[in-house]
Each structure stands twice: as C-alpha cells, then as structure tokens.
Amino acid sequence: MTKKISGANNCTIQEVSLTPNASESGGNYFSVYNRVVVITGGNRGNGFAIANGLSNAGAKVVRIDLAFDNKLNTEDIEFDLTNQTKIKSLVEDITEKYGRIDALVNNAGVSIASANPYADESTYEKTLSVNLHAAFAMCSAVCPIMASHNSGSIVNLTSLGAELAFPNNPSYQISKAGLRQLTKALARDWGEFGIRANNICPGYINTAMTAKSFTDNELHQKRKNNTLMKRWGESADLVGPAIFLISDASSYITGTDIYVDGGWTANGGL
Numbered sequence: 001m002t003k004k005i006s007g008a009n010n011c012t013i014q015e016v017s018l019t020p021n022a023s024e025s026g027g028n029y030f031s032v033y034n035r036v037v038v039i040t041g042g043n044r045g046n047g048f049a050i051a052n053g054l055s056n057a058g059a060k061v062v063r064i065d066l067a068f069d070n071k072l073n074t075e076d077i078e079f080d081l082t083n084q085t086k087i088k089s090l091v092e093d094i095t096e097k098y099g100r101i102d103a104l105v106n107n108a109g110v111s112i113a114s115a116n117p118y119a120d121e122s123t124y125e126k127t128l129s130v131n132l133h134a135a136f137a138m139c140s141a142v143c144p145i146m147a148s149h150n151s152g153s154i155v156n157l158t159s160l161g162a163e164l165a166f167p168n169n170p171s172y173q174i175s176k177a178g179l180r181q182l183t184k185a186l187a188r189d190w191g192e193f194g195i196r197a198n199n200i201c202p203g204y205i206n207t208a209m210t211a212k213s214f215t216d217n218e219l220h221q222k223r224k225n226n227t228l229m230k231r232w233g234e235s236a237d238l239v240g241p242a243i244f245l246i247s248d249a250s251s252y253i254t255g256t257d258i259y260v261d262g263g264w265t266a267n268g269g270l
C-alpha cells in the first residue's frame, strides 16, 4: 500500500503491510502462536529446547523421535526417521489432524564415532540416512502441504561441519553440507509458493552429541577458546533463532544460514 505524505509534493512512501498472521497476532512479528510446527528429534538436546520454546510461545508442536522420556505440552510421535518410505503417510496423518503445517524443523541427527570412518560403510549410511535423507523426505512431503496454504518455514539444523573440516567425521560433514545445500534448493524451488527455508548453524552446544568433548578438559577448553564469547553454547541459545525463523519477523529471509556459534566462524584467530 502506498501512502501520500501530506504537505510534500509528489512524495510517497511505501507502507509495509503486515502479513495476515502478524496482524492476527496484534502486530507481534515474533509470534508463533497457534502455528503448527513439526520438529524431528525433539526428545532431547537442541530439539527438546526448540520444541519447548515454541510450545511455551503458543505453537502447536508435533515432535517426532525414536522414543520419548521428556514430557512437554506437545504431540509426540515415535518414529524412526530411517524409515523414509513411511514419511509421506506420517506427514499426511499430521496434516489431517491439524489441517496445515506452518513450519518444519529438521533437527534429528547423529554423529557416530568410528575407528576408521573412511572404511565404515554402516556409519556412512546411517549418518546420511538420518541427517540428510530423512530431512529430504520430510521436506518432500511437507512442501506441497505448505504450498497449498501458500506459507511455510523450513528450518534445518546444519553444523560448522557443513563448511569447515573437523577430524575423523567425514560422514557427518558430508551429510550437513548436503543439508545446507538442500535448504538453498528448497528456497529456490518453493519460494514462489510462500515457503521459506533457512539453516540454523550451531557451534559447539552442550548436548549428548557432544558429551565426549564437553567432558574432556583439553577439548572443552579448546572449543571454548575458539569462540569469541569464550563459552560453549547451550541448547537454549537456539530457541530465539528458531522462533525468529518461524515467525513473520523473518518474512523476507530465505535460503540463508544463521550462525549460532558464539563467534566461532568470525574468529580470525591469534
């Protein structure tokens, strides 16, 4: 909508119109109230924190995980994401119940230590299956549904390993590099249907996945010292960025990476 400024000749300003959701939520651009959010790997760690934060902010959260021992105000579905042939019907069931899917957070992931990661096919296959193929199948199932209501936000949890080399974990790094690029492909192909896709790229966060280096004094200090903030991340550090990317506050942001790494990637060293 264009607005004339009184007293100024031929001068107009472009008024930014609130999207329907923002106006419904009283102009709170960060609102995720009533949004239907599906999150994978929501039982613990980063996924648990994000699911909890979204649920507390009023979103209708559906968690998918192997099993649940952490209760939240969410719908919890026990499902092994390596069963990719069943993902389409899983997503159809969720859509039938809620009528729509406003956001998908591909968070489930594995990082498997291996004595010989270049010869260990099972590690490679499992890592790619959970971290990349499941996310691809989830997006393939969810995008047509989001497109049918012309809106949606996909948030993929990548890693510094999507771009930087870390020792002895090639499968993880390949999977996260693929996921990072999947996000950009989604943004390219589904943007005109109202779907945004972005990466949250965490640094070292204190979860079960990183317990070994968190509890190793030398590695703990090294990781801490390489951040500009001189601390490890907590899963709670990811909640704000996830809410931002799912809410209308990020309505023109797509195909990009948000680093939540305490300054790791900005650190020039010395």
Ligand SMILES: NC(=O)c1ccc[n+]([C@@H]2O[C@H](COP(=O)([O-])OP(=O)(O)OC[C@H]3O[C@@H](n4cnc5c(N)ncnc54)[C@H](O)[C@@H]3O)[C@@H](O)[C@H]2O)c1
Residues within 6 Å of the ligand: 040, 041, 042, 043, 044, 045, 046, 047, 064, 065, 066, 067, 079, 080, 081, 082, 106, 107, 108, 109, 110, 130, 157, 158, 159, 160, 201, 202, 203, 204, 205, 206, 207, 208, 209, 210
């Ligand atoms: N912790 C970090 O420092 C860090 C850094 C960068 C990226 N990440 C990413 O954040 C995401 C969450 O990691 P986290 O640190 O919370 O790890 P985590 O191991 O604590 O949690 C991973 C969750 O994924 C679930 N999951 C694993 N395989 C699954 C499967 N086949 N089907 C369904 N669910 C499955 C697990 O049950 C678990 O709840 C991952 O994608 C990880 O790669 C973590």
